[in-house]
Amino acid sequence: MRLLLDTHALLWWLADDAQLGVQARGLIADPGNDILVSVASLWEIVVKSRVGKLRADFREISEAIDRDGFSSLPVSDAHLAALEKLPLHHRDPFDHLLIAQAMAEDVTFLSGDGNASKYPVRVVDCAM
Numbered sequence: 001m002r003l004l005l006d007t008h009a010l011l012w013w014l015a016d017d018a019q020l021g022v023q024a025r026g027l028i029a030d031p032g033n034d035i036l037v038s039v040a041s042l043w044e045i046v047v048k049s050r051v052g053k054l055r056a057d058f059r060e061i062s063e064a065i066d067r068d069g070f071s072s073l074p075v076s077d078a079h080l081a082a083l084e085k086l087p088l089h090h091r092d093p094f095d096h097l098l099i100a101q102a103m104a105e106d107v108t109f110l111s112g113d114g115n116a117s118k119y120p121v122r123v124v125d126c127a128m
Helices: 007-015 022-029 039-050 058-067 077-085 093-105
Strands: 002-005 034-038 071-073 108-111 123-125
Touching (some): 002 007, 002 022, 007 039, 022 108, 034 039, 039 093, 093 108
Parallel strands (some): 002 034, 002 108, 034 071, 108 123
C-alpha cells in the first residue's frame, strides 16, 4: 500500500505520540508499505515553526524521515492541476495540496482531519 502522511500524522509518528492510533502505526511500520512525505508537509512545518505555532527542528525531522525509509514526494504539475479542481470544503492550503497529491498519485491519505473525507480521496484515520 502507498500512503501519504498528513503533516500531523508524520509529527505524531516521529514523536511517538499516543494520538497516532495502533492501526496507523502498523501501516507506517509495515515494510511492505511505501510511506510518502510531501515536501508540502515539510514546508508547513517550517512555516509554522517560524511563526511560533510549532516547535520543531527541520534538520532532525529530515534526518528521521531518511532514517525511517520514507520517500519524499515533490510537488508536480499533476498535483497542481488536481489542486486547481479541488472543491473548497475548508480553507487550509496545506491540506488542500496534500489531498490533491494523494488524488493525483492514487495513494491513501493517512490523516486525522475530518475534512479529508469530503474529498474524492481514500483516507485512513490516523487516530485509529
